[in-house]
């Protein structure tokens with residue numbers, strides 16, 4: 491299921507410079523030139539060792555709905571330059587009115603663990619169209635991948651405990667809240683408090699009650715009893731409005747009444763104070779009263795570091811409600827994904843001409859130098875898990891098995907050779923072929939399950955939070971050579 495918030499075309503959801511470049515391509519008659527762009531990021535978020543790819547379902551929805559409406563064009567017609575004359579000529583707006591995307595898109599499925607410099611999405615098609623997709627694709631992939639990664643980290647520390655996403659009230663606007671709920675579920679949360687996300691994305695919804703419920707009664711016990719009466723099948727009581735341990739005693743009293751009517755006290759929630767101490771004391775009180783099955787839920791500015799610490803302190807919490815720090819991706823507010831031109835098709839029919847002109851961006855910072863080529867990622871594995879990812883140029887080496895040499899981009903003297911019979915998977919799969927969707931989106935639960943099987947394939951050192959081991963990602967030898975030669979050529983040309 492894709493996000494119903496995007497049922498209409500959002501073709502203007504782009505940066506103005508994409509439209510001005512599109513105009514430039516059209517005007518200079520290069521709009522139809524075949525190009526290849528790669529979308530990738532340069533650094534794992536949260537100083538971690540991995541990232542979870544997420545957001546492709548919304549990319550599919552976005553591309554399927556793409557088109558400039560009359561209203562969009564009316565707006566573009568109003569845009570003017572510094573001389574107050576229109577930016578775009580009418581014939582270009584007519585071109586946009588009739589524009590149907592004919593790009594081919596390959597992408598790494600949602601829920602896959604991915605690493606810096608790997609193309610998560612590869613777009614091939616008329617350069618004008620590829621260009622228009624840059625900003626929306628980055629917008630859609632960056633945020634969801636960031637939040638799915640945060641949730642996956644929370645899942646790693648929560649282990650088999652339940653994780654509830656409570657972030658809507660603190661999310662970055664409506665869409666931030668919606669997409670965060672989706673990505674958080676995919677990353678490993680069990681449920682969300684966001685009811686619209688539950689409806690649109692088929693995510694389980696869960697919740698307790700707020701302090702206001704307790705405060706609206708003359709006393710806490712009355713508040714608990716009333717809540718239990720109106721909803722006896724869903725009773726988790728927030729016990730910290732006045733005095734937490736006294737609140738637990740009141741919850742036990744209400745629990746006894748519930749049991750007398752054939753129901754049970756599902757849980758209590760702690761939302762302030764020392765959560766380790768209070769949960770241990772609350773557990774004792776509950777157990778002594780025979781409420782061994784009543785769960786202790788905790789919330790209050792939690793994140794993976796605090797949950798980890800609480801577990802080490804022996805906290806008796808088995809359900810974690812995480813809001814602000816999950817949906818705002820504390821403490822890294824953005825994934826720095828980029829979208830770079832990697833190849834342009836040469837004029838056909840020219841004798842001896844190569845099919846592609848490979849493109850790359852130079853930079854003084856090595857990390858910012860892009861990689862040319864029509865890239866695919868080959869993930870080698872053995873029966874225990876993933877070994878290494880090799881980025882290769884499909885023009886040099888198509889999907890076939892063959893021995894390959896992978897070169898470490900940080901140190902070209904470090905090489906790894908994989909035999910033809912080494913187990914592998916090529917990660918990018920066809921999503922659109924010449925504008926037609928050829929990918930059947932897995933349901934959200936399958937994507938969520940994929941995250942866990944993917945994480946199981948990673949060495950524990952890559953998953954640790956402090957100085958994680960760097961998972962090996964390299965370039966296939968011929969791609970490494972292509973890149974090196976192109977850098978030398980570009981540097982030489984730039985120095986002349």
Ligand SMILES: Nc1ncnc2c1ncn2[C@@H]1O[C@H](COP(=O)(O)OP(=O)(O)OP(=O)(O)O)[C@@H](O)[C@H]1O
Nearest residue numbers: 761762763764765766767790791792796799800803
């Ligand atoms: N035992 C603990 N170890 C580590 N962090 C904890 C522990 N108990 C609570 N925290 C975390 O400490 C942070 C602040 O909690 P603190 O008790 O100072 O404020 P509070 O309880 O929110 O106060 P207030 O009554 O104003 O809500 C929260 O992020 C909370 O999750």
Ligand SMILES: O=P(O)(O)OC[C@H]1O[C@H](OP(=O)(O)OP(=O)(O)O)[C@H](O)[C@@H]1O
Nearest residue numbers: 656761789790791792811812813814815
């Ligand atoms: O702490 P978070 O991870 O964001 O989880 C969501 C928070 O939202 C609620 O608090 P509320 O909005 O009532 O405000 P509070 O900060 O006073 O608890 C709830 O009690 C949690 O504390």
Ligand SMILES: O=C(O)c1cccnc1
Nearest residue numbers: 656683696697698699811
């Ligand atoms: O249901 C809850 O307990 C809840 C929901 C949203 C935010 N904080 C808590």
